[in-house]
Amino acid sequence: MTMTEEDILQDIVTRGVANIYPSKGFVEAKIRRGEKLTIYLGIDPTGPTLHLGNAIPMKKLADFQKAGHKVILLMGDFTAMIGDPTDKSSARVQLTHKQVLANLKNYKKQASKLLSFSGRNKAEIKFNSKWLGKMNFADVLSLASQMTVQQMLERDMFERRIEEGKPIFIHEFMYPLMQGYDSVAMNVDGEVGGNDQTFNMLCGRDLLKSMKNKEKFVLTLKLLEDSTGKKMGKTEGNMVALSDTPEEMYGKVMSWSDGMIIPGFELCTNVPLSEILEISKSLESNSVNPRDIKMKLARTLVALYHTEAKAQSAEENFISTFQKHEIPSDMIEIKIHEGDLLADVCVTHNVVKSKTEFNRFVENGAITDLQKNEKINDPKIRATKTEYKIGKTRFIRLV
């Protein structure tokens, strides 16, 4: 099935889209007119890995790239380097430029599954420290004079904090301005981002309008969450990292709630919308086992970030391990010495966080000797050359 240009256009402006400002028609018209647009996505370069949540707007950016538009991946290194002083607890992880570059290298590798960094229309990477880092107080003031306090307070996060009597620091008003200024500095036509970034992106739209009289469009994407609004585990748990192994990725998808299946297909895969609609209908009519659909989703995702073959073997591994309860073929191998305590082995190899945690696992009956097929109930058991299952997902082989 080949898509017509109109199909592609419709896909761009509807698939996974939460909102388009000023309007869907505005963007459609630009594209139909054959304008070559410059569109960007800002990302926060704080960690070494990208996750599926980052991948959603990135996919949209990739759609624009495929359609011939110029795309920019903007590293928000400036804010990452100064850190956010509001967050007192997290000891202000101030990134050095070196770290940012290291993260970028990882991102590029991970993002290259979606975006093209080579060829004629390659994705460009920019750093916002380049312009934000050069601004002096006068520049900042003139920027700040573009926006009113009332406009800032429209943001419901601020509204809520006022109601709750919680502090709002002046510099927090600067973050939307900084992000917004990126649009001005790069003089873009559009921006894509998660629905949670709407305020900041619109701030950039306002700035671009008032400073350059240019109408930037903002395309926001739905967040990956189920119908109850339960987001994909922000806290690692089941948040798929693009660098996850095929097995990890497959397993994490399988632990998603059913309500995530359709959003997952729509936001994270290239499965055509028409087919997704079919799937959705069959789920509603209970004519299929949601598990099987989820397996298809897991396979599709693994194939996207790894390969078809790896997806296949991840699935086989999943079936044999979790459905037939066979011992998985691939597991972490740890060399041991006779007489080592299993607890020590697990702690030193970061299988568990502490001995206390290990003891808890034992108390909960969460550690199984796979060869004898029995649960460990002695926390001081010595490590032997066998295989253990620790919790739901951890498998180790001692050699």
Add this chain to the structure above:
RNA sequence: GCGUCGGUACUCAAGUGGUCAACGAGGGCAGACUGUAAAUCUGCUGACUUCGGUCUUCGGAAGUUCGAAUCUUCCCCGGCGCACCA
């Protein structure tokens, strides 16, 4: 600047001299049941331990006390009100 209330573990939030590693809720983890789903039930949720205990933690520092998250002093940070308002 003055007054007043407040700062407790991942988050919210009790506790206001010993029974406090700290109620409860959410989250997370694990077990049972399952489809590594949901719902439900149960347990766990600072670290070390010879499982008797030991050590570290309630914004920070010092102090009172046999004993402090709880009292005192100083400091840091915030909310609200008043004052100031070039």
